[in-house]
Amino acid sequence: MPQNLKGRSFLTLKDFTSQEIAYLLTLSADLKAKKRAGIRGELLKGKNIALIFEKPSTRTRCAFTVACIDEGAHPEYLGKNDIQLGHKEDVKDTARVLGRMFDGIEFRGFKQSVVEELAAFAGVPVWNGLTDRYHPTQILADFLTLQENFGCLKGLKLVYCGDGRNNMGNSLMIGSAKMGIHFTIAAPESLFPEKGLIEECRGIAAQTGAVLEFETNAKKAVAGAHALYTDVWASMGEEDKLAERKALLGSYQINAELMASTGRSDTIFLHCLPAVKGNEVTEDVFESAASKVFDEAENRLHTIKAVMVATIGNI
Ligand code: CP
Ligand code: NVA
Numbered sequence: 001m002p003q004n005l006k007g008r009s010f011l012t013l014k015d016f017t018s019q020e021i022a023y024l025l026t027l028s029a030d031l032k033a034k035k036r037a038g039i040r041g042e043l044l045k046g047k048n049i050a051l052i053f054e055k056p057s058t059r060t061r062c063a064f065t066v067a068c069i070d071e072g073a074h075p076e077y078l079g080k081n082d083i084q085l086g087h088k089e090d091v092k093d094t095a096r097v098l099g100r101m102f103d104g105i106e107f108r109g110f111k112q113s114v115v116e117e118l119a120a121f122a123g124v125p126v127w128n129g130l131t132d133r134y135h136p137t138q139i140l141a142d143f144l145t146l147q148e149n150f151g152c153l154k155g156l157k158l159v160y161c162g163d164g165r166n167n168m169g170n171s172l173m174i175g176s177a178k179m180g181i182h183f184t185i186a187a188p189e190s191l192f193p194e195k196g197l198i199e200e201c202r203g204i205a206a207q208t209g210a211v212l213e214f215e216t217n218a219k220k221a222v223a224g225a226h227a228l229y230t231d232v233w234a235s236m237g238e239e240d241k242l243a244e245r246k247a248l249l250g251s252y253q254i255n256a257e258l259m260a261s262t263g264r265s266d267t268i269f270l271h272c273l274p275a276v277k278g279n280e281v282t283e284d285v286f287e288s289a290a291s292k293v294f295d296e297a298e299n300r301l302h303t304i305k306a307v308m309v310a311t312i313g314n315i
Pocket of ligand 2: 130135166167168231232234235236272273274
């Protein structure tokens with residue numbers, strides 16, 4: 001069912017309904033097929049897109065850039081030393097300037113409040129390319145990959161092992177609640193998502209049939225899982241926490257034994273990447289046939305393209 005997302009920002013998965021997320025995934029699959037067929041389009045023709053990066057990026061930056069070029073837009077990369085955002089210029093002033101020149105703005109950085117302020121003042125759609133709190137575009141790629149492997153999302157069991165209160169834990173929980181997924185976080189209690197967000201997601205889950213669980217025993221958590229997911233133990237900006245996290249998260253590493261503990265032969269392994277092999281995942285699982293991490297990385301392109309096309313494109 002087509003949905004009208006024109007002019008909308010994407011700051012967290014809470015911004016979109018389950019139907020809108022499903023629509024974005026269908027559009028992503030269509031755009032993927034189009035790209036595979038070698039067809040360049042004009043769905044973003046004449047658009048100028050600002051790409052603000054306070055933190056480094058391989059996938060997100062390249063996905064936005066290539067998606068723009070595939071569909072006729074011009075991407076402009078603005079690194080942290082290129083503009084005054086938040087240093088010599090108020091965020092709301094930069095937002096109003098960029099909004100006069102660009103048709104859409106991607107922001108990757110630290111504070112969720114900055115991407116929210118950009119969206120409040122830019123007058124054009126703003127897309128969250130990762131903050132300390134959320135990474136919503138990543139979840140679309142993860143869900144497209146799940147859909148490709150299992151044909152659906154509703155009723156799948158997805159288990160996230162590791163730092164459950166980081167941007168990935170938070171965003172996977174919201175996305176799963178929206179899409180009726182059985183989502184389990186396997187982590188020590190001190191790394192569970194914050195209570196307020198869990199309650200909010202439980203409210204969403206009550207409408208969609210999603211199940212949300214929080215488990216300290218990794219082996220118990222993964223039973224019956226269609227997919228095991230993990231992320232780095234110390235996110236960008238909190239590298240000083242690595243020693244502490246290694247001590248806390250050792251038993252949540254995704255290794256061959258944990259994969260086997262799902263009791264399913266078709267369990268897949270997912271990771272947003274970049275990965276630190278030997279920490280959150282072993283090299284053998286990362287390189288195994290069950291690992292779909294490069295499909296998932298490619299899907300960043302198709303899903304990010306869908307977000308831009310749906311919110312500012314010529315459709
Ligand atoms: N997964 C992801 O966001 O990767 P990058 O940090 O390389 O953009
Ligand atoms: N949690 C990670 C995700 C990287 C895509 C980080 O914020 O560094």
